[in-house]
Amino acid sequence: xxxxxxxxxIMLRDSAAGFLAETANVDAFRKHRDNPSPTGFDPALWGSIxxxxxxxxxxxxxxxxxxxxxxxxxxxxxxxxxxxxxxxFNSTVLMAATAIAQFGTEAQKQxxxxxxxxxxxxxxxxxxxxxxFDLDSLSTSVSMQxxxxxxxxxxxxxxxxxxxxxxxxxxxxxAGYQAFIISADxxxxxxxxxxxxxxxxxxxxxxxxxAEAQMDANSLNNGGLERALDMMNIGLAAELLxxxxxxxxxxxxxxxxxxxxxxxxxxxxxxxxxxxxxxxxLELCKAIVLKGLRAVDAGEDLSGLGSAVKAKLAQISQxxxxxxxxxxxxxxxxxxxxxxxxxxxxxxxxxxxxxxxYHLDRYALQGGY
Amino acid sequence: MSDLNTFRTETRAWLExxxxxxxxxxxxxxxxxxxxxxxxxxxxxxxxxxxxxxAERGWTVPEWPQAYGGGGLSKDEAKVLKEEMAxxxxxxxxxxxxxxxxxxxxxxxxxxxxxxEHLPPIVRGEIRWCQxxxxxxxGSDLASLATRAEDKGDHYIVNGQKIWTSYANKAxxxxxxxxxxxxxxxxxxxxFVLFDMATPGVTTRPIKLISGSSPFCETFxxxxxxxxxxxxxxxGKGWTIAKYLLTHEREMISSFxxxxxxxxxxxxxxxxxxxDASGRLRAGTLRSVIAQYQLxxxxxxxxxxxxxxxxxxxxxxxxxxxxFKYYGTELNKRRNELLLSVEGEPALGWDGEExxxxxxxxxxxxxxxxSIEGGTSEVQLNIVAKRVLGLPDA
Numbered sequence: 001x002x003x004x005x006x007x008x009x010i011m012l013r014d015s016a017a018g019f020l021a022e023t024a025n026v027d028a029f030r031k032h033r034d035n036p037s038p039t040g041f042d043p044a045l046w047g048s049i050x051x052x053x054x055x056x057x058x059x060x061x062x063x064x065x066x067x068x069x070x071x072x073x074x075x076x077x078x079x080x081x082x083x084x085x086x087x088x089f090n091s092t093v094l095m096a097a098t099a100i101a102q103f104g105t106e107a108q109k110q111x112x113x114x115x116x117x118x119x120x121x122x123x124x125x126x127x128x129x130x131x132x133f134d135l136d137s138l139s140t141s142v143s144m145q146x147x148x149x150x151x152x153x154x155x156x157x158x159x160x161x162x163x164x165x166x167x168x169x170x171x172x173x174x175a176g177y178q179a180f181i182i183s184a185d186x187x188x189x190x191x192x193x194x195x196x197x198x199x200x201x202x203x204x205x206x207x208x209x210x211a212e213a214q215m216d217a218n219s220l221n222n223g224g225l226e227r228a229l230d231m232m233n234i235g236l237a238a239e240l241l242x243x244x245x246x247x248x249x250x251x252x253x254x255x256x257x258x259x260x261x262x263x264x265x266x267x268x269x270x271x272x273x274x275x276x277x278x279x280x281x282l283e284l285c286k287a288i289v290l291k292g293l294r295a296v297d298a299g300e301d302l303s304g305l306g307s308a309v310k311a312k313l314a315q316i317s318q319x320x321x322x323x324x325x326x327x328x329x330x331x332x333x334x335x336x337x338x339x340x341x342x343x344x345x346x347x348x349x350x351x352x353x354x355x356x357x358y359h360l361d362r363y364a365l366q367g368g369y
Numbered sequence: 370m371s372d373l374n375t376f377r378t379e380t381r382a383w384l385e386x387x388x389x390x391x392x393x394x395x396x397x398x399x400x401x402x403x404x405x406x407x408x409x410x411x412x413x414x415x416x417x418x419x420x421x422x423x424a425e426r427g428w429t430v431p432e433w434p435q436a437y438g439g440g441g442l443s444k445d446e447a448k449v450l451k452e453e454m455a456x457x458x459x460x461x462x463x464x465x466x467x468x469x470x471x472x473x474x475x476x477x478x479x480x481x482x483x484x485x486e487h488l489p490p491i492v493r494g495e496i497r498w499c500q501x502x503x504x505x506x507x508g509s510d511l512a513s514l515a516t517r518a519e520d521k522g523d524h525y526i527v528n529g530q531k532i533w534t535s536y537a538n539k540a541x542x543x544x545x546x547x548x549x550x551x552x553x554x555x556x557x558x559x560x561f562v563l564f565d566m567a568t569p570g571v572t573t574r575p576i577k578l579i580s581g582s583s584p585f586c587e588t589f590x591x592x593x594x595x596x597x598x599x600x601x602x603x604x605g606k607g608w609t610i611a612k613y614l615l616t617h618e619r620e621m622i623s624s625f626x627x628x629x630x631x632x633x634x635x636x637x638x639x640x641x642x643x644x645d646a647s648g649r650l651r652a653g654t655l656r657s658v659i660a661q662y663q664l665x666x667x668x669x670x671x672x673x674x675x676x677x678x679x680x681x682x683x684x685x686x687x688x689x690x691x692x693f694k695y696y697g698t699e700l701n702k703r704r705n706e707l708l709l710s711v712e713g714e715p716a717l718g719w720d721g722e723e724x725x726x727x728x729x730x731x732x733x734x735x736x737x738x739x740s741i742e743g744g745t746s747e748v749q750l751n752i753v754a755k756r757v758l759g760l761p762d763a
Contacts, residue, residue, distance in 0.1 A: 003674050004678040004679045252758050256759065267761045269751070269763065272755075272758075273750045276750040276754045276758065279688075279757060279758060280692035280695060280696050280753070283672055284665070286689075287668060288668040288672075290671075290675060291675075308667050308668070312668050360660050360664070363660055363663070363664060364649070364650070364657075365649060368636050369636060369648075369656060
């Protein structure tokens with residue numbers, strides 16, 4: 001798999017870019033922010049996204065998807081990042097579907113994946129406990145109860161929690177990881193208002209579950225969970241890439257126009273060098289995200305790569321969005337200007353499933369030091 | 370395809386029969402590299418044997434046309450040759466600025482007579498070339514160079530000084546930027562000329578660096594006569610050739626950044642400094658800096674891979690290629706800094722066997738020049754800002 005997009009992929013990317021720029025762009029985001037719908041997203045837009053087949057792009061054909069692969073999914077997500085698109089795509093398609101495909105039972109795959117591919121359900125992943133995402137600090141919250149299980153745990157930063165029909169919940173029992181698919185009526189949700197104005201919440205679980213709710217513990221505990229999370233983080237990195245590129249392009253555009261001291265400020269070497277250095281970093285980001293997406297499709301081991309991709313994009317998205325504000329100067333601080341939206345989206349994306357420090361640490365550990 | 374298979378079979382047999390055993394050993398130091406020339410430096414007598422055998426088939430420069438002594442191989446055939454050489458661990462028979470720098474420039478800008486005169490001796494390793502670009506007052510601002518070539522009818526008289534001329538004291542000929550006209554803008558009036566380093570009036574003096582001895586020289590020209598037939602391209606249009614070669618050179622230097630041993634810095638640090646029960650390097654702050662370096666190395670390698678793939682797919686050299694020289698050399702400097710942190714006291718040694726003749730310290734100091742030679746990091750950033758990002762001049 002070479003690191004170059006083929007014609008079909010370029011067409012997919014361009015059509016996604018065209019559609020989103022038209023209908024799910026930054027202006028649409030601003031409207032959502034000012035006047036959010038109770039579901040947390042626009043159902044009509046979600047319907048259109050499903051109609052185009054995007055929800056099933058990475059789901060295999062046997063389960064109602066297009067079987068086009070993860071690279072296609074990443075290309076779409078990147079465009080969503082550029083446009084600050086509001087939809088339950090990450091929660092449902094990137095996270096829940098990936099989890100089910102990686103460590104769901106065959107029955108669960110047959111039940112849920114076709115519905116996700118058709119855009120008929122909203123699902124989410126509930127995994128984080130406490131202030132930080134950290135697999136090592138998950139509490140023991142699952143116990144056997146007759147033929148089934150009892151689960152008592154609070155999961156935080158669950159995307160689209162308020163509108164999800166069901167959750168993939170990853171928790172621990174005394175032996176290792178356990179995961180379940182739990183329907184929304186079995187949990188209670190505290191909706192949270194986050195800095196990025198996207199829907200997120202805390203899911204409180206205190207319930208009994210039948211054995212059918214249990215996901216494939218064997219796969220889960222033998223690399224399946226790590227692989228699924230690596231895939232999700234590569235997908236989140238694709239969105240961070242879109243956010244960063246757009247913030248950078250808007251900023252460079254501003255440097256070309258804004259005049260001070262009788263000159264366009266982009267002619268000052270102090271700013272030129274910072275912009276050029278950031279450009280270099282963004283080129284590295286494009287390459288490593290594509291490398292990650294291709295590795296998923298090629299079935300390669302993602303250890304040492306998934307965390308690298310996320311860490312790199314976490315770091316450079318911070319820089320691109322911070323420089324965006326600084327180089328815009330005073331108006332960059334105003335709510336009226338869009339550049340501030342990008343730093344907010346980037347920061348929440350970064351913290352979703354592990355921030356820069358978490359992934360740099362994991363990358364080092366996987367590298368043997 | 371069957372033609373290529375035949376070629377592979379024949380090549381394999383020929384290499385087996387002709388590559389001396391001593392040339393099937395990895396290159397360990399600069400002395401192992403054969404550069405050719407009138408008075409070649411030879412660390413093993415087989416170097417010349419191997420070079421002569423390869424040159425006879427034009428395989429020292431496999432893809433140059435046969436008319437100029439090259440191998441005339443297609444890209445695919447050249448790849449097969451490379452693979453077959455790698456299979457038996459055969460060293461490159463010849464490495465020189467003639468092959469990597471002047472040759473490509475002559476093929477693009479030289480006239481037929483110049484190609485016939487100069488390319489075959491490069492292929493045979495008979496003439497070693499050096500590059501006369503930088504001057505004491507023309508470094509980053511190369512186009513302000515002042516070495517003068519005065520028109521004397523059928524020849525020029527060259528006066529001036531070059532600096533950072535790699536291997537000038539060992540080279541037979543020089544390709545050199547000179548000013549033939551100082552009336553226009555600084556980019557105009559520069560010409561690209563070739564002359565013999567044995568011409569009366571040429572002297573060289575080696576430069577010692579902070580890392581110790583170096584291949585660099587100062588080169589002085591005192592009334593050096595240069596025949597006009599040795600002008601490449603048009604008079605006053607040498608800057609175009611210079612730029613072409615600089616791009617080429619930057620690509621070569623940027624690849625230094627991709628270097629690295631079999632063990633990663635992190636693994637070396639873990640061995641040297643120890644890990645805790647969780648497998649984390651005990652030196653926690655160093656660990657973060659190493660991880661950051663490794664991460665950027667991985668991303669940089671992916672970028673090289675992506676740009677190469679795009680070029681192969683016919684999408685041309687994207688803007689990413691403009692960052693290679695900048696990013697690669699800065700990365701290499703970071704690596705060398707970290708190497709000192711990881712190795713500690715032994716890395717500071719300068720002389721003596723215990724310190725491997727100061728290998729690490731010398732490489733560390735030498736790496737500082739990577740972001741200066743061939744266009745400083747700052748000049749590279751200027752280029753990206755202006756040409757890629759479209760930001761205006763001050």
